[in-house]
Amino acid sequence: MTDKGLKVTDLAIERGGRRVVDGVSLSVAPGEIYALLGGNGTGKSTTLFAILGLLSRAGGEIAVVGRDPARDPDAVRREAAYLPENVALYDHLSAVENVRYFLGLAGEARTLAELDHAFDAVKLAPAARTRRVGGFSKGMRQKTAIALALLRRTPVLLLDEPTSGLDPAAARDFHDLLLDLRQRQVAILMVTHDLFGAADTADRIGVLRGGRIAQEWAAAAQGPRFDVQVLHQSYSGLAAA
Template sequence: MDTPALIADDLVVLRGGRKTVDGASLTVAPGEIYALLGGNGAGKSTTLFAILGLIKRSSGVIQVAGHDPEVAPDAVRAAAAYLPENVALYDHLSALENIRYFLGLAGQTRTGAELDQAFDAVKLAPAARTRRVSGFSKGMRQKTAIALALLRQTPVLLLDEPTSGLDPAAARDFHDLLIDLRKRRVATLMVTHDLFGAADTADRIGVLQGGRIAQEWTAAAQGPRFDIQALHQSYAGPDAA
């Protein structure tokens, strides 16, 4: 059994005097995709922010590639690539220029062949790579950001609603890429409302309710990965069809 690349144990986070996260616990092993579902305000994004060290936890344990974000924030951010729901890129720069710039901020350089390999992996057309991203669709922006995550070669990937606003083809490409990252032994934590995408891709699915993991499922080794109807009823409530 691999040592988890990401650990959150009995995590508590206060925001505005309220326990937004109240005892949440989860682990993600190398090469595992964990999908975290939950309604609006359930604490999903807050959990990601605490893992990154962007907000302080009140109690509990967080380890990212063996580092505590409050003790070693730079080490955590070097070990974890984060993809927000709305990717922030410089519109006046091309996809290639954005990636080179952000790699430079991280103190990293990559060869032209490595850059092409990353763009090929995310299926960003060669003609688009030197275009300004001001004209990019959301899917193209997501592909650029994922290419950057690939090039950073971090052991942990954190995703916040990665398929929100994507068309079905772009969402399928994204999930195919996650499966490729699994082969590369990347530990992926994906916050999402996309139940069907999670069921197709994830190795484990957890539902965050009341600030803690209320239910968790593991994909079957054989046959259908998850019982979609059972997942839907648990996630959407007893009135869900």
Template structure:
């Protein structure tokens, strides 16, 4: 569903991404780890077609994002550290707006309530302005938008950063649900514990390169930390 083929990105003389090859299939949660500046956000931005590659290809559902940016966005949901929503609109108004933007204009209020129920957003909050929402509530709206868009792939950039452990755990459970329904999930994170707990595979990036890949069922939490640190030296 998501595939990077020899993907490179340079900014001036600086090579942020040095030939990345990566594949995330339907039903996988692939966690990208790496120090600040390793190239995780650049990778996600290339899949989102926020930026164009210097060379190589980022594919979504078999389509080159730099050739078919609009088409590929239909399949994607994006959840950054803080989901960007319209603060002056309520939760349900935001969901309606983003669902329509994604080409889904037949949802009823009952449908939206169902999406919010699935993500565990309290009914009392749905009709309140998003400006008053906590970070965890905003992330839940982000997942509700992904559900409404029927996204085949999710791109997540440090989505649990700044969430308390309970909110982070709830968020991870929602990801596991989406995964079991066949979504392909690529998540950049610094949270080694969550990567092992929630991910199916882990990739470690360093200085624009993928230096290690592993299946989470082959390693313990301690292994993940040890291997990660080995690659940071």
């Protein structure tokens, strides 16, 4: 996979004189969801920042739809949408106004019908779309940000703890949306602590420990996608080691 999806090979990143990522390799094809798990300080978010070209790397290679963020970070950010744990929106603007503003910054324009279609897809109620987002719950803010990602039509989506702080119903809606994006052939890399949510949605799950992927599982083609008990025991053991 050289010109589609996401590929990270032997990634190494040093911060404060310490190597926080030390040989991470993973790939995410179009129409695939990869869940990257690990405790605090294991390098999950650092890996995302390097993919976006926000951190320099000490070694390894990154290709986002064939583009290297170290050489062409602007092109990479056009190809990859990023959803942080705490979505940054303008509280004094409505959901529609926020989306239109950020699309304008990206040099893209969409019709009102296209905006409504995206908001319908993320299940943001019509009455909420013209309200100021300052009064939104975290789930509603996430839905607004995902609607923006849909409208940008990027082939790669990077998610940092997307279900943190969401109630169970909002988390289910979010996972349903990820499955819809997978059907649209988006390559999705999701950093998360939510093992059970990952097991419900991901095609592959990797666990970071000591700055590298200590173990990886692939979903079964038939029957239960993952043995959740085995995942839980393995993940708990790796996190405690």
